[in-house]
Amino acid sequence: MVIRPSQKDDAHSMSHIYVQTWRDTYLGIVPYGYLYSMSVSELEQGFLKELQSTHVISYVAEDAGRVIGFISGGYERQSGHIYNGEIYALYVLKNYQRQGAGTQLVSALAKQLNRFGIYSMQVKVLEHNPYRRFYEKINGIYLRRQRMPFAGEILDVAAYGWVDTGLIYR
Secondary structure, eight states, rough: OOOEOOOOHEEEHHHHHHHHHHHHHHHTTTOHHHHHHHHHHHHHHHHHHHHHOEEEEEEEEEETTEEEEOOOOEOTTOOOOOOOOOEEEEEGGGTTTTTHHHHHHHHHHHHHHHHOOOOOOOEEETTTTTTTTTTHHHTTTEEEEEEEOOOOOOOEEEEEESSSSSGGOO
């Protein structure tokens, strides 16, 4: 497995992974209509913009030349005082989960954030996501639960954080 910075050519794979992992993970958690209205081509345009941004850090995981997961992150978007960095998105195809790709992607992001002087980070994830305990396994501390509007419903979101991102890859 190879972890490398994302490139424009990865936008299609990233959008496909995003749609597929949402459908695999969130069926029965988020509204069905939302999941099946997701468009790979629309998301691809968003990922292309993101990959051109200087404010977003993004990596992909490749296995045998195929992109099987990705992460994006950067500065914390709500101007927190403790957690200066944030994981915006982390998705790995179901058949490649529990093989180290997620941990390697988070480590790559954390190391890059450290190069910019950002040593703390948080992530928000739907509380009913069956994979959210992954963040605890890589030393994330459960911070809080929030209720947030999403697709016409109010869903519970869990936040995890690392005061020292060096704890992720130790």
